[in-house]
Amino acid sequence: MATHHLAQVNIATLRYPLDGPELAGFVAQLEPINALADAAPGFVWRLQTEDGDATAIRPFDDERVMVNLSVWSSLETLRAFVYASRHLGVMRHRRAWFTRVADPYLALWWVPAGTIPTVAEAKRRLQVLASSGPTPAAFTFRDPFPEPAGASR
Amino acid sequence: MAAMDGAPTDRDLAAIGLLQDPVRRALYEHVVAAGGEVSRNQAAEAAGVGRGLAAFHLDKLVEVGLLEATFRRLSERRGPGAGRPAKLYRRAAGEVAASLPPRTYETAAHLLAETVEQTGADLELQAAARRAGVRAGRRQPREGGPAVERLLAARGYEPYRDGAALRLRNCPFANLSGEFPVLVCAMNLSLIEGLLEGVGEPPGRAVMDPAPGRCCVAITSKDNQD
Numbered sequence: 001m002a003t004h005h006l007a008q009v010n011i012a013t014l015r016y017p018l019d020g021p022e023l024a025g026f027v028a029q030l031e032p033i034n035a036l037a038d039a040a041p042g043f044v045w046r047l048q049t050e051d052g053d054a055t056a057i058r059p060f061d062d063e064r065v066m067v068n069l070s071v072w073s074s075l076e077t078l079r080a081f082v083y084a085s086r087h088l089g090v091m092r093h094r095r096a097w098f099t100r101v102a103d104p105y106l107a108l109w110w111v112p113a114g115t116i117p118t119v120a121e122a123k124r125r126l127q128v129l130a131s132s133g134p135t136p137a138a139f140t141f142r143d144p145f146p147e148p149a150g151a152s153r
Numbered sequence: 154m155a156a157m158d159g160a161p162t163d164r165d166l167a168a169i170g171l172l173q174d175p176v177r178r179a180l181y182e183h184v185v186a187a188g189g190e191v192s193r194n195q196a197a198e199a200a201g202v203g204r205g206l207a208a209f210h211l212d213k214l215v216e217v218g219l220l221e222a223t224f225r226r227l228s229e230r231r232g233p234g235a236g237r238p239a240k241l242y243r244r245a246a247g248e249v250a251a252s253l254p255p256r257t258y259e260t261a262a263h264l265l266a267e268t269v270e271q272t273g274a275d276l277e278l279q280a281a282a283r284r285a286g287v288r289a290g291r292r293q294p295r296e297g298g299p300a301v302e303r304l305l306a307a308r309g310y311e312p313y314r315d316g317a318a319l320r321l322r323n324c325p326f327a328n329l330s331g332e333f334p335v336l337v338c339a340m341n342l343s344l345i346e347g348l349l350e351g352v353g354e355p356p357g358r359a360v361m362d363p364a365p366g367r368c369c370v371a372i373t374s375k376d377n378q379d
Contacts, residue, residue: 089361100273
């Protein structure tokens with residue numbers, strides 16, 4: 001058993017209201033893609049409300065900003081879900097649904113296995129990445145850091 | 154990371170030179186087309202040469218980085234009497250590229266991709282790729298078998314039949330799609346949609362179907378246009 005899990009946060013700014021026709025394609029994919037994540041190898045946890053997704057959680061001053069927060073057993077399993085599953089086909093439309101905001105929009109960090117990050121913590125990790133660049137405290141897919149020592153694998 | 158970021162190395166030139174030999178070329182192409190691990194016997198049979206000669210040439214191809222060798226037992230038997238593991242060959246992950254005079258398109262491509270990513274111009278890139286695909290598809294001669302398959306083969310996708318679908322063994326943009334997967338795989342899908350449209354096929358036959366070890370796009374037998 002790995003002693004650490006990988007937490008990921010990414011934020012996206014809606015171009016149009018979530019209940020409008022422009023976002024209908026995104027909304028239609030929420031359930032199937034979340035189900036795909038839940039069943040994906042290495043999936044541990046994701047932030048969700050009783051609706052089954054996190055679209056109602058708007059933790060920034062700009063209420064168009066949505067947050068996606070999840071925990072995975074490893075970088076490889078998260079990468080496989082994000083870039084090598086049907087999820088990739090959905091992300092093709094990201095710029096039709098979301099505006100490109102200032103970097104960074106995604107941060108990764110290791111958490112002790114069994115712990116779940118909070119939204120406040122995730123916001124802080126994004127700030128750390130913005131101010132310090134990729135470090136073990138907050139990094140990216142392109143500049144990853146290994147699981148902290150003490151791992152048994 | 155970028156294979157083609159300067160003058161060709163001695164190793165690149167040696168690798169390309171090696172493929173001039175028809176036997177080595179046949180062995181290399183057999184291993185590539187197999188899409189997985191190939192034994193000496195299989196490769197020898199396909200190339201129509203003896204096992205010893207095949208082994209010699211296969212090991213030469215490993216030496217210059219065109220193939221990779223692994224050892225694995227082919228039978229289920231274990232322990233004494235199981236025999237020693239067979240030497241198996243597959244295409245090496247690395248790239249061999251040479252351009253004379255030196256051209257560094259790879260560097261340019263990474264910078265351009267980074268800029269498109271930063272500015273969020275995904276949709277503009279997809280539209281450009283679609284147009285480029287349509288143009289290339291329209292230029293494709295109609296005679297000589299399924300146009301899409303020939304076009305994809307000519308563009309290095311290495312298409313192969315998988316039931317009713319056509320899958321693509323090679324990603325022609327591998328380094329770039331590794332670094333900018335969302336951007337580049339979407340560009341690739343738009344390009345292939347354009348190729349289909351250009352040869353008069355429904356663009357909706359192209360779908361995103363990523364899996365390790367192959368291109369993210371597959372061509373289905375039916376139109377999936379949503």
